[in-house]
Amino acid sequence: MSELKVNVISEVTGANGVVVDSVKLKDGGIVIADAGNIGSTSDVDAIAIGSDGDITLTQDLELQHDGAILSFGANDEVSLTHVHDTGLLLNSTNVIQFNDASQNIGAPSATVLDINATDEIELNATLVDINANVEISGTATTTGVHTFTAVPVFPNNTIETADIQADAITAAKIADNAVVTAGINADAVTGAKIADDAINSEHYTDGSIDTAHIADLQITSGKIAAGLLGGTIAFRAHSGSTQQAIDNATTTQVNLGTESFDIGGNFANSTFTVPSGGAGKYVLTCAARADASWAATDNLIVRMYVGANDDLGGGASNNIPAGHGGSANIQTIANLADGDTVKMYVYHDEGGSEQLQVGPANTFMSGVRVGA
């Protein structure tokens, strides 16, 4: 059929109205009556256009070309653009708001995404994996356990002893020399924070422990070097089985060949020598007894020579009656230095070369260190 030109197709009374295979409009548009529909044979009301212009779709809306844009606003200032094989792009710094204008997601720049909420952003999942550095400007509260794969770094003075459980930090957790005194507040380390045997001599400086920090009875003798305490150096020696002849008027060193005891091993060759570290006050005793064969003697003198220069440490004289074997003895306290020696000498003016009685009860020398 050739072209049919009709000015007006008026409504007729009939059940099917006007049926046309296709319609091509030459000019103007199609005007649908208020509350009218546009549809297909199978869905005659797929598109409904209200009297206010609202369009209602009863089926899907498909924008089937790449880069399709849905624009919003009187000047299209908000748009959603299809990105091929990727998704949708909200333009510019516009945001998607949820429930309230203050709850929104948007991008203030091409590299920053903001998620904003007034009170709370709740993430519900078994795992939140954050592949970025995290800055928390507020307070963080963790119910579970923080597990670090690297060593956490805390600002100075941010961890207080009240935040550390008793015995929580063992020596194994602290590298040698890792804790410096500048990082510890005064009195911040209490005894409860230090495990047994955790501190050895490498961890304190000389002179840093005063007596106020040593409990009673905590220092045993095994912790004290030999010679520092009284009684740790002591000796007693006496003349042996052979009587020693002492020439008249001759100050003679007494041969003390037999030791009763020698704690510290500092007595040898009839001479006591103060060991290194053994300087201090010593109680020293010397005694000599004349043989009963002596004639009457004005002076039996026992002398003690001490020190590096054999200074006279003391002497005692006694008058000896003939045939009685009298004795003389001396006891003194001497202040001796390391390396000083102590020797016992005897002098008499009996007239001849006379002998001393032997044995531990007659002619002997003894000494004991009593203090520094």
Next chain:
Amino acid sequence: MATLYTKVKLYLEANSKTWDAEKNNIDLRNDGSGSYIKTWNVSGLTKPNDSKIAEYDSAGDTAETLHSVRKTRAREYPELKEQLDLLYKDLVAGKVDATGEWAKKIKKVKDDNPKS
């Protein structure tokens, strides 16, 4: 051999000095290896050397032997009160001579311990 003391004493006496007068000026010492003169402060007399000391070996031996005899005699003589008692008894008996008990006891000690 005579002691150093005895020889020094003889050396002093040979030079018109005495031990008693000079003993505080002399210090004889024996540190276990023999006697020696540690200090010598005798005015007008030099410290004797070893050879000078050795010159008095013989005289020193004699002096010490004599000292030993005197010492033995002194020990063996009766005590003084006992001797006085003997003398009193001899006096009463008219035997204050070589026949008396006191004289006999003293003689025995001397004879038992001769000086040479």
